[in-house]
Amino acid sequence: MADWNETPQDEEESYEEVYExxxxxxxxxxxxxxxxxxxxxGFMSDLVSDLGLSLRMVAYAAETEKPSVGGLRLDLERYTRELAESVREAKRQAAEFIAEAKAAREQDEAENPDEPTDAQETRQ
Structure with a gap:
């Protein structure tokens, strides 16, 4: 299984560009x-999370010379740690994200005053 965290330094920038x-x-x-x-x-988030897990399992089976139950379990543990790190990073960025989301919502409301926001539609 490829470890995307171990990208060589000279390839890191191009990897990040392609990834993005x-x-x-x-x-x-x-x-x-x-x-x-x-x-x-929220529904899309659940779907994409489920797809990500399924793809990780398929990738292990397809890219490992001799896949095994134990090997898959170890790879899923690595995946769990990678996801946990992503969530920790998102938590660190929470204040900035919410500020940007609020600003975008305010701008949208100013540009489209007659259209209800998603939050208003949910409450109705």
Whole structure:
């Protein structure tokens, strides 16, 4: 299984650029799908998390010369640690994220005063 945390220093910048390019493209496709099917962000989060876990398991089985139950369990433990680190980082960025979200909501409300916000639609 490839360990994405061990990217050689000289390749790190190009890896990050490629990663962000694909992440952005997939995000746009997912949001378009969610909009087309009127799916909430929370529901999409659950779907994508489930897909991520399934893909990790498939990647282990496909990319490991001799996959085993024990090996898969170890890889899933690594995946758990990687996800935990991502959540810790998100927590550290929480204040900045909420400030940006509030500013975006205020700007949207100022530009579209007659349209209800998602929060207003949920309460109705």
């Amino acid at each position: 390019e694909h992440r952005s493209a997939l995000y746009d496709q997912l949001m378009a799908y969610a909009d087309a099917h009127d799916l909430s962000d």
